[in-house]
Amino acid sequence: MREEQMQEAPVKVLLVGVDIGEEADFEYSMEELASLAEAAEKEVVGQIVQRLDHVNKALYIGTGKVDDVRRLAEERGAQEVVFDNSLTPSQVRNLGKELELTVIDRTNLILDIFAIRAQTREAKLQVETARLQYMLPRLVGMYDALSRQGGASGSMSNKGTGEKKLELDRRKIEHRITELKKELEDVSRTRDVQRRKRQQSRTPQVALVGYTNAGKSTILNRMVEQFGELPEKTVMEKDMLFATLETSVRSIDTGHNKPFFLTDTVGFIHKLPHGLVKAFRSTLEEVKYADLLVQVVDFSDENYRQQMQVTADTLKELGAGDIPQIVVYNKADKCGMEPLPQKRQEHWYLAAGQNTGIRELAEAIEQQVYADNVDCTFLIPYSAGNVASYLMEEAQVFSTEYREDGILIHADCHRQDMERYKTYMTQ
Ligand SMILES: Nc1nc2c(ncn2[C@@H]2O[C@H](COP(=O)(O)OP(=O)(O)O)[C@@H](O)[C@H]2O)c(=O)[nH]1
Ligand SMILES: [Mg+2]
Structure with a gap:
């Protein structure tokens, strides 16, 4: 408690979204943005949405709406404004000038959460790479804008100074990215060696995948406690977006002499920044080498179908779209489903949070990976x-x-x- 009191007060943020009718469920996207803000340790003090046919090129929202945002931000004491989509570098700049507040977008927010959660050296390196890669094109955008300004005023000396400074910054960042990539290669080499050892042992590899907060880590933990080689080696499970970033592998054996490795990794989310997927590639590659994927779905979430679609898309992007899957509809207790667990076709309805269906799932996994x-x-x-x-x-x-x-x-x-x-x- 005392520790909490000593922490700084969370930054107050205002959420802004534009509904251009492109998204199936705009409201859901805004709700998720609020959870992301919370996970990034910010306090949401209000929300403004606008329905538009097209986003405004210069300001993202309509000019009149900028005044509304300014007024509400002032009224609620917001220090930052968070936009639900990716903003262009010039939109960030223009909005910052108009609102006199820090302006960030969804990608920023996800990058911040990852930076807070990163524990291992590998995760830290991956997050820093993603952040710098995110900055780089924006820096070039700023550089373009400055050159244009220089050109318009005709002042060649100004243009020269701006260009030089930005070129220098750009080179520094590029240099750092190269360094980070080298370090990451070393780390992923260790990971490769470990993976190869597991492959040589011919013990099947099973990966838990799915949307963030679906219950992947809970399933891993309940299985480790009951059937793990080292039952005390559990991972963090928490009601929070992106509670776990690191990849953990545990050996599971229910006693039928059919052991398998079970991997828990970072969850997916709608609009997961491409740069992050790229930066976390070596971590996520564990998924690619799995013999079987267990897709964990939060069945109690009304948007579970959309979440399954996001999972399918992300798996495809990772080159893991064709790996056989068992789907686990988790948190079925919250839907009043009885009895649990239930098997329908090849898929399971269970409640890992209540330790229900864990043995059945472990045995279903065994059967599938040892089918040959x-x-x-x-x-x-x-x-x-x-x-x-x-x-x-x-x-x-x-x-x-x-x-x-x-x-x-x-x-x-x-x-x-x-x-x-x-x-x-x-x-
Ligand atoms: N009601 C209910 N809650 C669950 C169940 N399984 C997990 N949870 C909760 O959902 C939250 C997210 O779980 P976690 O395993 O960290 O999700 P992950 O992000 O997929 O690893 C935690 O607060 C869990 O206690 C379940 O079967 N029923
Ligand atoms: Mg987890």
Whole structure:
């Protein structure tokens, strides 16, 4: 409590949105903007929306509306104005001048949240890269505007100074981005090595994906507590947008000798800045290498269908659109659905928050990722020691028995391995 009191008061913000009839659910987008502002530790003191056919090129909103925004901001003591869409560099500049307040857009807000949440070195590097990359084109825009101003006034010396300063800033930023990319490459090399180790172990990899706040981390945690190799290794779960940015991988085994790796990663959101997706590529790549995706949906959210569409689009962008999926309709408790869990077609309705349906989901995952496996018994002669050690390493071995005529191995192995070592099979 005391710690909280010592913190600075949150920045007061006013939200502004323009509805040009392009979005299926404009109101929802504004609600989400408010949650994003909260997650960025700001206090929302008001909201203004405008219905327009086209956004205003210079000011984004209509000229008259700028006065409304100024008046309301003053009345409510807002220090910043947050716009629901990406603003052009000149719109930010013009609005800042007109309103005499800090003007930011949705992308800024998401970048701020990521900066606050980044814990690991990798996440910090990724966020800084995304922020600088976001700034770079805006800097060039400013540079263009200044050159135009210089040209109009005819003052060549002014133009020269402005150009030089901006060119210098641009180079500095580009240089820093290059440095960051190198550092990130080092970090992602470590990640590659770890991933390759997991791939070599042939243990299937399963990734939790979906909209932010759907319950991915809750599912991972409940599974880790019940079936994890290290049950204490849980991750942060919280009612907040982007509570988890880091990728965590945990080993899960329900006791059927069909272990799998379960990965939790950053969630998706409507209008997730492209630069962030790019900067977080190495983290998100974990998704691309998964054998199975578990798409977690907040079934209690009235916009869950739109959220599923955003998830599908983002997965496609990551090159993970074709990986098989199990869909989990989570938070079904909030919809009064009974009994839980329920399976319809191949998909699950459950309530991870109430620890309901976790075992069923884990078993469904097992079944799917081990679908190509067969239960076999081999008798491997001692002269074929390499085959025995291969099977010990690659198959899920239930039992071994050293007999006079060889090693009897009862295992769950891949169909291909069964074909290959058919001659040694006893049944
Ligand atoms: N009512 C309800 N709440 C849930 C359920 N699963 C998760 N939650 C809550 O939803 C919030 C977001 O969960 P989290 O796992 O952090 O979501 P993530 O962003 O997808 O990782 C947390 O406050 C959870 O306690 C559920 O089945 N029912
Ligand atoms: Mg999470």
